[in-house]
Amino acid sequence: MDRSQGRKPLNKNQFFKREKVRNARTIRAEAVNADKRQISDDPSSRDLSESGGMLQLPDFISSRQYEMKQLQLAMHSSKTAGCTRVFQALPRRLRRRTASHNVKRIPKRMRSRAIREMLKNDQQISDKRKMEKNKKSHGLSASQLYRARMSLQLLRLVGKSTSMKLALPEEITAPNCHLRTKIRRLKKMIKDGNKRQQFYNNRMGSYDNTSVNKLAPMPRGKVKYMKRQKFFSWLPTHVWNAKRSHMMKRWGYHLAWSPTQKCFRATHRIGGDVATSDGTLCMDSSFYGTMVLSGPRLQEAVEALAGSQSVKKKYRSSKLWYEGFAYNLNDPSIVLGPLELLWVNEDTILVRLHPAIYVTVFQSLGEKFSSELTIQDCRYSLSSITLRGSNSLEALSRILRSSDHCRSFEQFQTASQIADPNVLPKKTLFAFNCIDPRHLAAPKSLGGSRTVPTVDDIINLQVQFPHEEVNQIISHLCDPQQRNESYKNQHTLKELAQRRRSLLNSDPKEGHKNCIPFSAESDPSFPVLIVRRPKSEDWLLILPWFWLLPVWFQLNRIPRVYHMGLRQMQQLDYENSRLYFPDDFPFTAVGHAENSLYNREASSAKWNRKPPSKRLNFDKIPNLHSDQLPSCVGEIGDYFSCDWRLLQIWRNGIKYLKLQGKDLKLFHAEKTTQFDNNGTRSIDVVNDVWELYKDISKNEETDLLPLTLTPPKEDTSKAPQLLITQTPLQVVPVSCQYLERGRPKDNARIYMVPRDQVDHWKQVHKGIFRADGKVEHNLQHPLPSVTDLIGFVTSGTFHLGEGRGVANGFIDADAAHNQPSNYVLVRNVGTNVYRLANWSQINL
Template sequence: MSRQLGKGAGGGVDSKTYRKLKKKQSRQIRTEINDPALNKDGVLNVNDFLKSRRYEINELEKAQLNSKFSSSSRTFQSLPRKLRRRTASHNVKRIPKRMRNRAIREMANETSGIKKKPLKGKQLYRARTLRNLLKLAARANLMRLVPVDKRLSAGRLRIRQRIKTLNEQLQNSKDSEKFIKINNNIGSYDVSALNQLASPPIGKIKYMKRQRKFTWLSTHVWHSKRSHLVKRWGFQIPLKPTQKSFRLSHRNFNLTGAIIWDKSYINTMIIQSDNIQSIADTLSSLTNGKAIGKRYLQNGGIYDGLIYKNDEIIGTGTTIFFKSSDEETKRLIVRLHPAIYQSVFDHLLSIKTEDVEIIDTRYAIGSIDVGGPIALSTLGTILKPANKSSEESKLFGKLCTENTLPDNTVFTYQAIDPRLANRNKPRPNKSTNIIDTLIDMKVTKANINTKIVDNLLTSQGRTNSYENQLSLKQIAAQKNIQSSNESKDVTSFPVIIYKTNNNIWTVLLPWYWVLPVWHAMNHIAHMNHGGILQSHQLNFEQNKLFFPDDYPFTSAGFVDHLIAAKEKEEKWEKKPIAKKINYDKLKIRNDDYEKGEIGNPFTADWRYLQLLKFGLNQVKSDKNTRTSAWTEKFTRKIEEPHDVYNFIKDVKNTDKESDSRGEKLTIPVQLYDPKKVPGPPSSPDDPLSISPIKIELVSRGFTSDNARIYSIPEPELNKWIKSTNTKRPTGKKQHEYPEVPTSKNLIGFITSGSYNLSRGLNTGVGYIDATYLKKVTSGQKQQKKYCVIRNVGTDFGRLASWESIDI
């Protein structure tokens, strides 16, 4: 039986009928059938006509409001997606403050609700014990002490033992080895190390055990409620927002708003010396001679590109050069991806001279990236200068309203606590000539205050910025001060803001100031947070490579591909047999020697491509006349085409055995050097030279990661081009394509492929064999170059055009 409603609700109808009736009534708009403005003779009375239209307009507005709130009768149901929370239906603290009173009134009228069950037994005991631990932690903060005893975060110590240990240490707090003395009540302190790697920060006592292997960013708790996180490279890093954000990220970055990232996991080191030649030699070693000259060794000189170790590319990074206020100490900021940071740090320690010092500040200097049309104006809104009369502050105030400042622009100034600063949006100054201002800035370097740079790049300067840093309760008390005569001591901190070639502004600031700035910036309209996938997406839309995903010739990129392949394979194995593709029985082409999917179906199999090119170069006959032959060392002879594919299987099995024994596998590919003549590998262990390309599909279809790239034999090229223009008698395109080329035509893989919102079609970036690239480009420089793209697990290909890209 359906539940009946009372007379007051729906007159005895069931709930389903009542909801339909309510919805129908909310969408009705009343109108006047007989228009009183027209008399019997058909003459229009203007006054009556206006009154009649006013009535209809009012009814239209009422209908819009009724329709809007007919299905959202509660406060938490009318919130935008970004502000919705799962517990908002019964917890008013999850509702914005401006709407909280209405929610409280609604909950007071509720007869049924979720009642929290009181804790009992072990749960009650654990809660009380944890409360005692937090009391001791609060006491340590009030005493301005941070415990550094590693036993507190060890997994073996239980809560009671941790309480006992911390209590004993607090009673003997004069012991400086067990505590770090700080200058604030919220636990902020500087974590850096000279000529050695720094230890991770202690973190809150409540969350110590969770950070034993992977350090939290200062915005971790904020992100944990709004993003998916991944544990990689010693950090817990935001991967992507929980809310759908593919199109939203594109719009905000390119059209209307901005995207913000917490990039504190990009590690920072400082190389300093009194000898500028030592800094120049170190910079030249890191960049393989690319960053040489006055351009990179002047105040604010930026290099953003490839990083080398022993003349080999290991990743990407950014360097910024600064001089100290006394111009004696020269400092080089080096920012690197965490996958390569330790390797570079150890390498620099081994080659540095005695007059060079290397400071590890990966847990001391944090960073926030902002990209989009309102990126710089948002920074001007949130980060207000402490000294508005200074030259660097005036210059930033003039330029922060501009959208098109040149790359490698740098600003430095002292910013006040964004929680207490007014958030008035900066207004453009019409009397300012932007070009003249930029020229003056380049000549005078008024945008760089070396004292502020010293405050950020020295441990003492960062520690001073934490002095009397306010908690949230103290911030609320400061805001509630009504007396205008009472002075407010607003804390400030140094910032360095610079722009890279990705149209992104990076803010460098002390580690424990990242969270206050992050909270303030996320209150700006049209500001959305991003993760690793959003950075990858925006690089992809600009046809740029993303580290480490699109760098398979580096150690970090190759390992990243192996990890991704393992995750995909585990996910595939969990599927039932009826729901997963059988890659071994995939029929791509009947006359091909390779049966099933080419190579490892879960990744771009560069090892397969390397062995294929080596084997095809060894083939002496195109016919299959006999079975395989073997050498004296029990290795397969490669004389006929079928020997190549059997040889690849043999080597793959050997690689699996080596991997199971824990032996280090060599990287099968290397980046093509234009100075050298490319050729096929001379041995199974000789790396294959590859070159980056971008592709665009000529007609319909889609590209995905790890898609296979084939060259098109010359006799079949015209067939493929004609197939994209073939039409049916009805005038529609036929979309029938020739067979996919054979496996011997495999030339590369797509590392990143998807729908490109900037281009409005499917594109991809990847790598192809440099020998094929040289062969094609040497004869046809201006002709359009074509290839066939086949996604993993499919038996058909799509025609695509390709072009080389710079790395």
């Protein structure tokens, strides 16, 4: 009887594959002698105790050791049994569609196997270089066409510019040569580098782009990409990130927003708690502006910019990294944004600022301290890398080598063996001269003793801190001449490859196979600064601008090192209950514009792109509040942002009505809104406050910020309308943890719990159970009043660490202090479902 039932029989390859998968999934077991384990009188040979209820773990493990090994082997072999091609065995972050036919896209350790597989299947092996040589040329290639067009544009510009005519050689004139000759000579002149190459001390074209008391020009990139950097500058790692990340244009830079692969859970595990972290997250943070201040009135300028806390002795003399706020020089009550600074010495200080406020601070310092202060704009001369994770220092120790004996480098070598950065002292800083990381053929751990550091070693990081060495390195890092000197004799990749090839061909007894030996006379070295930021809980590497790319390439070759973008920085700040600038800074001008302009425009455009049948109608959402205003239908406030102007007028108006001794009536049924003789709206009921908000949002545009972190100066002489609209609302940053299921979203509304509903929500917190013992979630809860709105959510989602929804936002300070409990109600925009949450204040 034919058992195939009409099916096509398997060929040799198909049968081999099926047997391979079957063998991989087969778990072998050792034959057990029952008499030896159960009948023997020896108690040590039995798995169970005499009572029969307690398992003897050592005996059981030793007897089942073979089965455990076979289980692990089966799990490992079954994982890769279905990968018939080598490119299918690659990890997800290394997979490329071109890897199936181009061996150049496969790691070197797997290329020989890939070539054998291609030859077995008669697949053509593609080599881009050979294809370009054998390809027939029909006209100009893409690069040649681009250069030809650029030359034509230059020629047209030469015809209009007298200064450029004088710069050209004498023989290049219209009657002497033809167009092609001009193009040929111009291409040669561009290739030779003109006369500006004489200022370079290296073949890489690296130079120090620093300006004193004025903003530095954008760095000169490749001619091919000049047009793309006309308004938005590229970071040194732009081309690398553009292939692996989603990019965005903001604040004059082209920045990495988020990796193309899903990484929300990986970011939480690696960049979060030390217990779960087993890798490193890195980001090119060179877009943060750096300036160096020096002068006789330095302490006065720093105190006006960063507050009195930044000029204390512990920051000026002990190399302690300061993190705080930058204030307006003319009005200290106005917060501009976050600020970081490091005192180099009594006369010099290094300041790092977000690019959104950098130009404002730079120009303000130049205007107020023009003659007494020297300001170096180091935006394009100092770069930085931000690292998070338990293996951050260990990853840096694999690629950084000191050029000479240095006590700070020895401390760095000791600290790199510590996985938990919380045991390190608050002042953890390393500075030393580093050799070119490209000298290493591959990242390698530091040699020497790998013993675990003791408590005395950790204490010595602060007790035996090398002040003189660190001061000298940081001074060189802040000096434009020393930074330019670090580029001297900077080697190209071809030169380094030639040196490495000569080492491989030399006597193997000499060693140096992994690292090209450093020569202080011919090889360059550059200063680096590694800082542990106590508030941000991450590591910051600061180095010269053109040394960032070699470090970045080597850093990303280390296993378990992943790149991240701005979105991952925001996620980590959210999970650690920290405010992320500028989204969580609505009390600053930049944060208010980010919310009311950029984020609102993006959300509104996304809503408008949907067809009318798929859009959520915000005006027809029922059962939002226990009461309803006549002039407010549906969702309250702006639908696509946190409406801070509404919160300011709303809370100030309610406070004004209470101070006047008036009842919080929603509206007058007998009359409409009243106006006085000057045309000013009378504020008598809550509906008048809402009408006032509509007047302000439609007609007036004010530069006054609606929020403040400090108590505002109250002026009772103002008219009621001006008192409500021009007095900023004092708010408190809070973190709201959901006490039941649900997930908060950005721009969600925060309500206080009415006093008559506190007992009900306390019972909900304890749990209302059904007859079967399960918690009842589908309950009809009492709705809050429209006057109970006290804040908005700036960042909200599901918190992987807490296992529940968590929302960061701001609430009215008066409502927070007068609440009988820490309960609040959170409602997402466009819904009528309220979630109970417990709020706690975020420390700034």
